[in-house]
Amino acid sequence: MAGSLVQVDTETVTSAVSSVTLTGIDSDDVYMATWVDVGSVNDNVGLYVRVTKSGSADTTSNYDLAFKNLRVETSFSNTGNTDEDKLNFGNMGTGTSETHQGIAYLYNFSNASEYSFMTIERSNLMADPNYLYGQVGGAVHTVASASDGLHFYISSGNIASGTFTLYKVV
Amino acid sequence: MSNLRLINETTISASASTVQVTDLFSADFDIYKITIANLTTDSAGYLYGRLINSSGSVITASSYDNANLLMDSSLSWTENKSIGQTSIQYLEYFGTGTTNSSNNALYIFNPFSTSSYTFLINQGWGHFGSRGNGAKGISVLKNTSSITGFELSNSYNSSINLTGGVIRTYGLRVDS
DSSP, rough: TTTTEEEEEEEEEESSSSSSEOOOOOOOOEEEEEEEEEEESSSSSEEEEEEEEETOOOOOOOOEEEEEEEESSSEEEEEEEEEESSSSEEEEETTTTOOEEEEEEEESOOOOTTTTEEEEEEEEEEEESOEEEEEEEEEEEOOOOOOOEEEEESSSSSSEEEEEEEEEEO | OSSSSEEEEEEEOOOOOOEEEOOOOOOOOOOEEEEEEEEEEOOEEEEEEEEEETTTTTTTSSEEEEEEEEEEEEOOEEEEEEEESSSEEEEEEEETTTTTTTOOOOOOOSSSOOOOEEEEEEEEEEEEEEEEEEEEEEEOOOOOOOOEEEEEEEETTTTOOOEEEEEEEEEEEOOO
16 A cells, blocks of 8 residues: 555664664665654753664765754754764753654665665754754765665763654555 | 554534544554645634643643744745744645645654653645645644644634645554
8 A cells, every 4th residue: 555654673762772773774665764752861962863884873974964943942044064974953851851753754775876865854852941943854875875774872871762663665 | 554554534524613633642652643635714824733632621721832934935934933822833824715725744743641742743735826835843732741632723713714624643653
């Protein structure tokens, strides 16, 4: 049935971990990653994301991104960067629901002769004051090699909570 | 079986100032997708919404924070940002008549949980005459009530009705 989702991988964090890796992208289908209630052990730290190659995060400076930043307390803004070594989804805290959630669609990941593309919609509550912050936009890993998933980690310390899931869109 | 599970389909068949969809959210899912197709109204205005708790009460407290960008096809874009509102605001702007409507896809995160706030991500297209606007936005209800439903309205103006449309709610199943 067109528009169906087939779960490929999932991880629910119930005790602190340094990172979460979702893998299993092995076809040219579009994939969708979700994350919800992602919290940190430390206050005021950022959630970072990289693509994985054969299950390992790609740390090279080949991430380009463009986001519209949605804010509740000030004017919206744009973020456009090239040759980053990760995607930075913004800081969170340790107060009530100072967490991240979002959806990303993943394109061309398994194609070794194409770049890996993503569209992203996400939000989080920032650390003190806990303003709502979100981003809509896209990113690309400009290396023509197969990617098989996403790697989530935090700028300092461990992930305290969250459910991360990877689906194939069929 | 697909991990995208249809929970409810509601067709608006009678005009009303608010449309409620209830008994949706449960412990079975953390993330829900809501599609709003061909939502029509009898007076041009903004699509607003509120969440409904497990007691069936519409949450009207000043606990909604919103940031929505309306991207007009012809004129300048509008940033709508607010803190401590009584509703989810500016999900779309849409007009009257058969070719005008609001069409949205929303994701709702953690509505049923009593330990976390409820977050929403919205995107859509609203049409009004010869123009339209795309929408991208986020909202949060800073309240840990267990949420089981939602309602929609045109600007919470009691003299304006929603007159048609189809609302579908899906759960994103996670199998451990």
